[in-house]
Amino acid sequence: MNIISPKQDQNVALVVGPMASGKSALALDIAKKQPSVIINADSAQVYSDLTVLSARPTEQEMDGIEHQLFGYIDGSEACSAARWANDAKTAIANAHERDLLPILVGGTGLYVRVLLDGIAPIPEIDxxxxxxxxxxxxxxxxxxxxxxxxxxxxxxxxxxxxxxxxxxxxxxxxxxxxxxxxKNKTGGIAANIQLHPLVLLPPREWLYERCDLRFDQMIDMGALEEVQRLISRKLPSNLPVMRAIGVSELAKWLAGDISEEAALEQAKTATRQYAKRQYTWFRNQSPSEWMRIEGSFNNDIDSIIETILR
Structure with a gap:
């Protein structure tokens, strides 16, 4: 395998796709073949309060690989794409200094776009x-x-x-x-790095089934208790952490406003709808030259990783 040098051309790997698409597992496979740091690019996984509902990787799932920008912001704050991009720049630079390959992984296209292309310098609105x-x-x-x-x-x-x-x-x-x-965006890093991107677009029916299964697993892992803790904090309802998928649905169940069955069905529907929007965004908004995998890839992981690391 032709392993890339992290510092050469300031290489950065990028694995993106809708939720439940397997991107985190693939990023981990890459990191096991190339000394790396996995950097979160998912807007829900930045919050410390959303361990379960954001499907943030556990210590066991991290498998000894360094992960950054996961659960590092308190739910009482609202993380913007600009804030995350600045934090990601720091994490990427730090990885390069240590001869490690930064692997960005996530499903928030806006975050990735702001990091690469910069942000419009719009003055504060009156x-x-x-x-x-x-x-x-x-x-x-x-x-x-x-x-x-x-x-x-x-x-x-x-x-x-x-x-x-x-x-x-x-x-x-x-x-x-x-x-x-x-037209006058500033702060993007695209011109200063050598990007190795991969977009995962699995079969839709498989993806939706995975979304349903994942939410059932979240319930088993303590999602209801996580929402209970959030409610006890009495945070403003307009904060991103309170608008995360599953929070309002499970909160209504806890309050006795709807049944368990209705709460789970509503949450699963919202999850599938969000995954569909992510799928559409990455399919239509990602640059055409980015490597894409549409359909199953489980039997071809090694060749995929080799292609990314060239």
Whole structure:
């Protein structure tokens, strides 16, 4: 096998795909063949409060391989893509200094995109403008955006109120459309590293079955108790940790609002829907030159790893 040098061209391996796709196991297989550090790129697994519901690897599953940026943020904080990207840059640089290959693994495409391409340097939005825009009805906001920023309006679905509000507040607060800022992203590392990417896109039916099985396993591993601990913290409901898949469903079960059967079915449905969105994102948004595996890969792991490490 032609093993790459971690420092040569600042190599970075990347294994991404939807939840339950097997990306973590594959990253671990790579790390066993090449001295490495596995770096989390999943927005749920950054939180210390979501050990079970985020399917964060256990000490046993880490199998002696160093893992970073897993469970390192308290649930009372909201981790942004920009914050994670800065932390990932530090972890990558540290790995290179130690002659270790950084292996980014996760399912949050936005995190990976910000790390590689940078972030639009949008100035802070005026609070009064934001408050005024948030009070607009969806149609009213969309019509205003069509007038002020027709490029963004044409790109967005008229029902996507969150993105419409964001584009509208940017143009009103900064005087420049969102497209202007997005064309001038800063802080990306893509030009400074040699990326070895792999996108996993397993068969959909297999993926959805794995999602259901994984949630059943989460219940056995203490997901209900994890949600109970979160509830006891009385954290604001708008924090990411409180909006994680499974939290609201299990919380309603604990409160007696729905039955166990209904809670599990709702949580599994939400899990499958999220996995579907991740699948679609990585299939359509990942650069065409990135290596992709569509379908089963269990019988070809060694050749896959060899290809990545060239």
């Amino acid at each position: 609070a009064e403008i934001r408050e005024k825009i948030r009070k607009l009805e969806a149609l009213e906001a969309y019509q205003a955006l069509q007038t002020l920023d027709p490029v963004s309006a044409a790109r967005l679905n008229a029902a996507d109120i969150t993105r419409i509000q964001r584009a509208l507040e940017v143009i009103q607060s900064t005087g420049k459309p969102l497209d202007h800022w997005q």
